[in-house]
Amino acid sequence: MAVAESALSLQLSGLPMHQLIALLCVSAVVYKLSVLLHKRNVAFHAxxxxxxxxxxxxxxxxxxxxxxxxxxxxxxxxxxxxxxxxxxxxxxxxxxxxxxxxxxxxxxxxxxxPKDDFVYSLIKPWIGEGLLVSEGQKWIRHRRLLTPGFHYDVLKPYIQLMADSAKTMMDKWERYAKTNESFELSEHVSLMTLDSILKCAFSYNSNCQTVGGSNTYIKAVYQIISLVNLRIRTILYHNDLIFYLSPHGYRYRKARKVAYNVTAEVIRKRKEALKEEKELDRIQAKRNLDFLDILLLAKDENQQSLSDEDIQAEVDTFMFAGHDTTASGVSFIFYCLACHxxxxxxxxxxxxxxxxxxxxxxxxxxxxxxxxxxxxxxxxxxxxxxxxxxxxxxxxxxxxxxxxxxxxxxxxxxxxxxxxxxxxxxxxxxxxxxxxxxxxxxxxxxxxxxxxxxxxxxxxxxxxx
Ligand code: HEM
Known part of the structure; x- marks a missing residue:
């Protein structure tokens, strides 16, 4: 406001337009700098x-x-x-x-x-506002809707599915043991936990452990996490515009798209299947409701379902949170037991x-x-x-x-x-x-x-x- 007023009075005093623009720019920069300095000062005192x-x-x-x-x-x-x-x-x-x-x-x-709005905002463009990132009423509503998915009765049958995934991994290792060939263990474990979460939460058989080659989803998640870490450490990248225009920002968007396509396909297939199955009772009679069913069929007290965007965010969140943490945990368990x-x-x-x-x-x-x-x-x-x-x-x-x-x-x-x-x-x-x-x-x-x-x-x- 003060800048606009002084600009107006200068214009009235007959200053040429280019000088006026330069003055405005300088004033804006000075203003922004003083705001930032104030912010720094406040942080220091805090x-x-x-x-x-x-x-x-x-x-x-x-x-x-x-x-x-x-x-x-x-x-x-x-x-x-x-x-x-x-x-x-x-x-x-x-x-x-x-x-x-x-x-x-x-x-x-x-x-x-609440969660902080810096670090979590860096993963939001990828996993959206799922449970991990969301706050307030949105988080409460989603947690209420999804809590049935964490009931012991839902979790119990998962143990057999997990055992099947682990057996597939062990069968592969048996072959390495016979030839004495060394291999990167954590890649295998990531595939195993991805296979598990796909089967348990999404009833989706991807055969990702046996198709061979590196998995596009796991590779994309790895890249996204590395780029988020890089963003935190690189001051210029704290600015969205600079980051997204940089080669790293380009890679982030590309990896995000790859990960998104995988989860979107899982949702699409289930929606099609649900259309055919039509009624909840019939689905339940056929198989246990999984996390994705709960997401797609959930209705709150006002009979409101989750939006497509919300469903996508929760699936992205679960697929990431459900396979990456467990892969790291299991890999280090192997490491510790090998050392001891x-x-x-x-x-x-x-x-x-x-x-x-x-x-x-x-x-x-x-x-x-x-x-x-x-x-x-x-x-x-x-x-x-x-x-x-x-x-x-x-x-x-x-x-x-x-x-x-x-x-x-x-x-x-x-x-x-x-x-x-x-x-x-x-x-x-x-x-x-x-x-x-x-x-x-x-x-x-x-x-x-x-x-x-x-x-x-x-x-x-x-x-x-
Ligand atoms: C060893 C395994 C795991 C560890 C160490 C772990 C650790 C954590 C931690 C520390 C948080 C809190 C994050 C925060 O407040 O910023 C969290 C949240 C969360 N985790 Fe896990 N997690 C594991 C496995 C899983 C699995 C298997 C799933 C899904 C199948 C999962 C889904 C979630 C979700 C949805 C949240 C957000 C919950 C909310 O705020 O309502 N996690 N996890």
Whole structure:
């Protein structure tokens, strides 16, 4: 307004048009810069109570991150130096408070603070506003509609489908074992978990494990995640226009399209099948309702169904969240057990005993393998498949040590650093499944964190009001 008024008075004083335009541009730049400087100032003040590693005035800590194991070493060093929490700057304006102690995490996650609008906005163009990203009334409505899909009765039959997928993978490995050929294990595991989620949640037989070659969906997801990480670390890419016009932005859009086409095809085929089956009762009599049926047939209290866009977003979310996390978890379980043959033997003996002369474990057997369960928990502690999540404060938050962070700030929970926190875990780098013996789990928060990684997160991280 002030700029427009001064421009008008200058025009009246007879300034030539090109000078007037130049003046307007300069004023706009000055205005934008002062807004940004104010934003930076506010962020600095907000973080005043939380000392952190030295930061570059322009790049913040962005140049410190190399996207490899050096980042892990750096983060561990910082966490050791700054107990509980420290600020991390991604450029001059974007800053989050990284927290790495369960008591801090508890304060944040027992509140109902929303997801932050920076990191989650970077995956929104791909998975849309599914459960992972959505907030408020939309999230509540969708969670209510989809909760029947998580009922034990729905989950129980999945165990046989998962066992079938695992058997296909093991048969392939048998062939490698015979020829002594080495192979990249995590690719096989990703195909196995994708095969499982397709069969369990979407009743879709893709044969993705046996068709050979690399899977376009898995490749696309891998590329999208790498590009999102790159975006977070590259200040210029925080701007949508610059990112989408860049070669990386082009690759992101291309990969997004590939992933989208796969999920859209799954939905299309089911919609066709449902048209033929017509009635819910007839479908139910024929087979168990799966997650996709629930999505397509769900109606809220006003008899409103989910829109096509909402269905696509939930399918994209489930396909990603349901295969990528489990692939990472299972791959690291193999890794840990390979590094610790003594524990591997204990698991093998325990499973063989429960198995008896059966082909595979059933639902009820899962409670009969405590040693294996402890090994799985310990792997997930050391290598959490979701290493961080974040929230944006809608009101000031005071943590247990009395330090307060004002509203509007982003808090990032480093699940990885929490799991490595020496004030919580004895010898945190050591693989020790026995730390999960019931008598050793004395502090409630330890289990809380591990459950976060065990897929029971939906009840703990965000529960329905
Ligand atoms: C080891 C396996 C898994 C781990 C470690 C894991 C971890 C997590 C974490 C930490 C969150 C919270 C994210 C946040 O608040 O920002 C989350 C949310 C979610 N996960 Fe998982 N997850 C796993 C498996 C799965 C599977 C198999 C599915 C689907 C079949 C799934 C679907 C979801 C969904 C839909 C959400 C959003 C829930 C909501 O906010 O309502 N996850 N997961």
């Amino acid at each position: 973080m005043a109570a939380f000392p952190g590693p030295p930061t570059h005035w322009l790049f913040g800590h962005a140049l410190e991150f190399k996207n490899d194991e050096r980042d892990i070493v750096k983060n561990l060093k910082w966490a050791q130096h700054y107990p509980y929490a420290f600020p991390v700057w991604y450029g001059p304006f974007v800053c989050l408070l990284k927290i790495h102690h369960p008591d801090y995490v508890k304060t944040l996650l027992t509140s109902t603070e 043959p003594e524990h591997q033997k204990m698991c093998r003996d325990e499973i063989l005993e429960v198995l008896g002369d059966k082909d595979t474990l059933g639902w009820d057997d899962l409670g009969k393998i405590p040693y294996t369960t402890m090994c799985i928990k310990e792997c997930l502690r050391l290598y959490p498949p979701v290493p961080a999540i974040s929230r944006k404060l809608s009101k000031p938050m005071t943590f247990f040590d009395g330090r307060t962070l004002p509203a509007g700030r982003v808090v990032g929970v480093s699940v990885f650093l929490c799991h490595k926190n020496a004030s919580v875990w004895e010898n945190p780098d050591v693989f020790d499944p026995l730390r999960f013996l019931p008598e050793n789990v004395s502090r409630g928060h330890l289990m809380h964190l591990c459950l976060l990684q065990l897929g029971q997160e939906t009840a703990l991280v965000r529960s329905l009001p």
